[in-house]
Amino acid sequence: MSPPVDIHLNRRDLMAGTAAAALTASLPGALRAQTTAAPLPLPKGPTTTPVSFRINGAETAIEVDNRMTLLDALREGLQMTGTKKGCDHGQCGACTVMVNGRRINSCLTLACMHEGDEITSVEGIGQPDEMDPMQAAFVEHDGFQCGYCTPGQICSARAVLDEIRAGIPSHVTGDLTAPIAISDAEIRERMSGNICRCGAYANILAAITQVAEDQA
16 A cells, blocks of 8 residues: 655645636636647847947947847946936936937837937036036036936936927927927926936926026
8 A cells, every 4th residue: 555645735835726726717718728838939030239329429339139228238238327227117217318319218218229329328418527517507506415316307407408499398388389488387397207306306496497597
């Protein structure tokens, strides 16, 4: 006579197994068959792409994974860590850069999509010994605390003034037939995609306003 089989089954395994069995049994025959089918084959083809673009005025070539975001290409591939990774979901604005004169969230676009593009990151705006007026205004008005969001804030702030001068309306623009005034409401609305978790919004507004007045 065979010895009894020693089975160790805890409550969690029992409940998980019971639930899986019940779900499979409740499926129609066709769907039940699909759950046991072999996995789909992975797509064939190259997994990396050579990309050439101009970043901060310098021609740059890099081989990138087809799934790599522009943000990761900058930070990991090119060691340009000024652009920050915040939410990685396009919700905080910390990764804002300029592409062909327009600001974008670099975490939401693939690097391989930017062949031949002109890209400007915070490193191309100014350096500690030669700051851009917007950077200097942020320092003067204490437009940052921890500073993590500041590169994206500065890239967006410069773009905001360019957008207003170009006549690009926002949700708070009243008269679409007249030149757009640079107002607190316009700046706040256009900067709303850049989150400062330290709450330095009033100081950021003051910095942008000063630059706008100086350039008027």
